[in-house]
Amino acid sequence: MSIQTRRERERAERERLIVTAARELAEAEGWDAVTTRRLAAEIEYSQPVLYSHFKGKDAIMAAVAVEGCAELAVELRAAREAASGARARLAAVGEAYTAFGRRRPALYDAMFTHAVDLPFATPEAPAPLQEAFGELVRAVEPIAADGDDVPLLTETFWASLHGLITLLRSARLPEADHARRLDLLIGHFTAGRV
Amino acid sequence: MSIQTRRERERAERERLIVTAARELAEAEGWDAVTTRRLAAEIEYSQPVLYSHFKGKDAIMAAVAVEGCAELAVELRAAREAASGARARLAAVGEAYTAFGRRRPALYDAMFTHAVDLPFATPEAPAPLQEAFGELVRAVEPIAADGDDVPLLTETFWASLHGLITLLRSARLPEADHARRLDLLIGHFTAGRV
DNA sequence: ACAGGTTGGCTAGCGCTGCTAGAATCGGGA
């Protein structure tokens, strides 16, 4: 029993090591630099070890994505709690969301851009994903009109933020006016509210 | 002179052949299936021929993207002209845009998702890109408030549509409620207008 | 303390990718 648990603990630690190394490498040099060989070297094990923990590279990215969602949720919550008033809160959360996407582009891509087989909009979605979405819901709920489907409205708001970030980051939207675009978006979503 | 022009014409035709083959292959089997070997086989030339026309695979994708923008512009224009009233037109254009993204996912990715070094938000952007954006501008302009920066508002609206499509297509938003989300978006962008 | 068996990591390699150097071949001009 003790030996078994020690082994399981060591395995779990190494799994954390893999995810952390993948994330740090991706944030430092982009996902293109995260090859299985490079990652194996980083954790000082051979390549096949990765495959005893994860089904493949995509699964490693998915694990990084889940970690990222947990952090995003924390940052969104902090932003919401720091502001007061329905509109200011939505603006703060929108700001925090886009700031996250720009500050941690590799992490953001793993979470929301890269094709991944994480269950998203279902009850089976990993808890951190639901928490992050829940933070958005809490920010959107106060500005919903009577009869609005709040989750659906949140999804729409989220998609708008996501579009702003991805187009901005791929240089399809000029960097300069990001804040003004975000303002316009918040304005239209909070039209007629405090 | 005659020989020279014939050669240039043949070269141009082959370049069209490459772009068309790349596009068809991508639409049929996705961009992962578009390898330089496969593409070379498709056009019945050897691999290096591709590199005498384009700098690399990304440049081929960029050429496909430009072609896609021209088509998108046509479809947006048709949608706008078929509808009447500011709000209905914006809705029709939004509908057409998202329908395009869902009907031609590979094309859409080349245009707006894949990292590409096409100049976008500058005067040097290829004409088809500017036309497609121009169509969006024409749809947004009537619902702009006094003092609104119309191009900026268009960019914001575009980003929202883009976010809806990408999250939908990556299964991060459930397929079912797409139309309702689009409705919500149009509603918020046209609040208080006809 | 030692043999047996199992667990687990490593070496080596497969088939693929984008891309390119240099050989070979084809076509037009003297």
Place this chain on the structure above:
DNA sequence: TCCCGATTCTAGCAGCGCTAGCCAACCTGT
């Protein structure tokens, strides 16, 4: 007809994700 230049092909490089099969280290039971 011969030659020269442009053009196309063959062959190969380095690197990718992933895996089969060998080998060693470790725990277990005597």
